[in-house]
Amino acid sequence: MKILVTGGAGFIGSAVIRLAISRGHEVINLDALTYAGCLENLASVADDPLYSFEHVDIRDRAALDRVFAAHKPQCVMHLAAESHVDRSIDGPGDFIETNITGTYNMLEAARGYWAGAGKPDDFRFHHISTDEVFGSLGATGMFTEDTPYDPRSPYSASKASSDHLVRAWHETYGLPVVLTNCSNNYGPYHFPEKLVPVVILNALAGKGIPVYGKGENVRDWLFVEDHADALLLVLEKGALGRSYNIGGENEARNIDLVRSICAILDEKRPKAGSYADQITFVQDRAGHDLRYAIDPARIRDELGWRPSVTLDEGLEKTVQWYLDNETWWRALQDRDGVGVRLGNKG
Ligand SMILES: NC(=O)c1ccc[n+]([C@@H]2O[C@H](COP(=O)([O-])OP(=O)(O)OC[C@H]3O[C@@H](n4cnc5c(N)ncnc54)[C@H](O)[C@@H]3O)[C@@H](O)[C@H]2O)c1
Numbered sequence: 001m002k003i004l005v006t007g008g009a010g011f012i013g014s015a016v017i018r019l020a021i022s023r024g025h026e027v028i029n030l031d032a033l034t035y036a037g038c039l040e041n042l043a044s045v046a047d048d049p050l051y052s053f054e055h056v057d058i059r060d061r062a063a064l065d066r067v068f069a070a071h072k073p074q075c076v077m078h079l080a081a082e083s084h085v086d087r088s089i090d091g092p093g094d095f096i097e098t099n100i101t102g103t104y105n106m107l108e109a110a111r112g113y114w115a116g117a118g119k120p121d122d123f124r125f126h127h128i129s130t131d132e133v134f135g136s137l138g139a140t141g142m143f144t145e146d147t148p149y150d151p152r153s154p155y156s157a158s159k160a161s162s163d164h165l166v167r168a169w170h171e172t173y174g175l176p177v178v179l180t181n182c183s184n185n186y187g188p189y190h191f192p193e194k195l196v197p198v199v200i201l202n203a204l205a206g207k208g209i210p211v212y213g214k215g216e217n218v219r220d221w222l223f224v225e226d227h228a229d230a231l232l233l234v235l236e237k238g239a240l241g242r243s244y245n246i247g248g249e250n251e252a253r254n255i256d257l258v259r260s261i262c263a264i265l266d267e268k269r270p271k272a273g274s275y276a277d278q279i280t281f282v283q284d285r286a287g288h289d290l291r292y293a294i295d296p297a298r299i300r301d302e303l304g305w306r307p308s309v310t311l312d313e314g315l316e317k318t319v320q321w322y323l324d325n326e327t328w329w330r331a332l333q334d335r336d337g338v339g340v341r342l343g344n345k346g
Contacts, residue, residue, distance in 0.1 A: 002026040003235070004073035006058055006106065007080030009033055011190050012128070014041035015228040016077060021045045023232070028071045030064075031080065032057035035338055040328055041189045058102035064109035072117070075124035075235060078106050081162075084193060085132075085155045089286060092154035099158035100165070103127070107169045114175065125177045126235045127166040131220075131245065132156035133181060136289035144295045145181075145243050152287050163243075170241045178238035180231060182246040183294050187224035187314065188321040192329050193338060195254070196315075199261045200322045201329060203275040209262070213284035215255025218291040222248035223314035226307040230299065237303050244303070247294025250311035255279075260312070264319045 003020055007013040008029030017027050027050060031037050045051045052071075056063045058080050080102065082088065082095045107125070114123050134143040135150030149164075151157040169175040186196040202209045230246045238244060252260075262275035299305045309317070322329060332338060 002074045004028045004030060004076045006030045006078045009037035009039050012185055012224055013079040014189055015224045016231055017042060018045055019228045021048055021050050026050045028052050030054045030056050030067055035335060036191055058105055059097055061105045064105055068109055068113035076110055077126045079128045085153050088153055088155035095154050095158040100161045103162035103165055107165060111173055111175050123176050124235055125175055127179045129159050129163050129181045131181050131183050131292050131294055133160040133163060137291040137293055142293045142295035143245060145245055145298055152289060176240050178234050179243035180234050180246050182227055183220035183222050183248055183292060185222050185224045185227050187318050192332050199258050200319055203265050203278055208280035209278045210280055210282045211255055211258055217254050217288060218251055220247045220292055220294050221250045221252060221311050223309045230305050233303055233305050244299045245294045246299055247296045248307050251293055252311060260315055264316055
């Protein structure tokens with residue numbers, strides 16, 4: 001396949017590109033290189049003839065038309081977004097412009113290109129979204145694809161809006177779309193502001209390891225390379241107009257996740273005392289959703305997909321990756337405007 005990936009310099013997009021190229025697909029990476037974009041994530045494929053890069057902002061419709069005309073992609077995987085919940089609380093404007101208006105631009109550019117090419121049957125527009133659109137769960141229950149939308153942060157509201165636009169473009173114009181809503185990802189190349197890297201890097205720096213509230217919020221953790229595998233499967237085999245929830249089958253309270261990371265570091269990088277002694281409880285995030293959990297029945301039963309790594313295995317690989325790749329994360333920590341924030345998503 002020839003795939004146009006938006007947001008390919010980000011955490012999940014770069015995992016998708018590395019996997020797609022290893023499977024012989026041709027990839028055009030379209031990315032504006034915001035504070036979160038990092039071409040170093042793609043160093044292993046940068047010289048591959050299957051890879052090309054377009055430095056383009058999805059808010060620029062004319063530039064999108066040019067990219068479609070120049071590359072003639074067979075399908076689109078749309079990941080470009082502002083992705084950090086805490087940043088959306090501090091400043092929602094970029095989230096509205098990129099996640100909603102940017103997705104509208106992508107849909108219109110894709111529709112124009114697809115219609116102009118005679119509406120080829122094999123064209124696909126895959127929209128990548130989040131389980132946060134469904135709101136918050138209590139102690140029991142799981143999100144299915146039929147759970148009503150109930151977004152509660154500027155980030156999740158902007159993603160919910162984009163999901164509705166994608167469905168509307170399918171119903172109204174017949175654009176061949178598939179959608180996925182996934183749980184919290186973690187793994188290599190995760191931007192240093194997000195929760196799992198914050199824990200690892202603050203622990204190594206001897207700083208406090210910040211945990212919101214009492215650390216009782218529950219997330220379902222998905223290893224990013226498993227997610228990339230699921231996304232390519234949905235692109236190839238997903239039913240048109242259908243959405244698929246993707247989860248890691250790994251629910252954990254934040255405090256338990258943090259303690260697991262500390263225990264792995266105690267083994268790999270021993271010091272006097274445990275890294276868990278650095279845990280510091282801080283004031284909770286405004287409107288902090290208590291629990292997210294994914295019912296993975298549809299993708300498992302219809303497409304035969306299940307995650308391949310457990311949370312313990314994935315965390316071990318992730319901690320080792322950060323220990324081995326200090327140059328990568330130090331460069332990002334030094335970027336303008338990047339403070340180490342708490343993060344619960346991404
Ligand atoms: N990380 C998660 O746990 C998670 C979970 C569910 C869904 N998602 C979704 O997956 C997608 C990717 O998430 P991520 O964690 O890799 O994000 P990320 O922040 O790591 O990467 C986002 C990428 O998009 C690019 N980008 C941002 N605005 C752009 C614009 N206007 N034009 C072009 N490029 C732009 C950035 O430069 C960056 O490379 C997002 O759509 C996000 O909503 C993420």
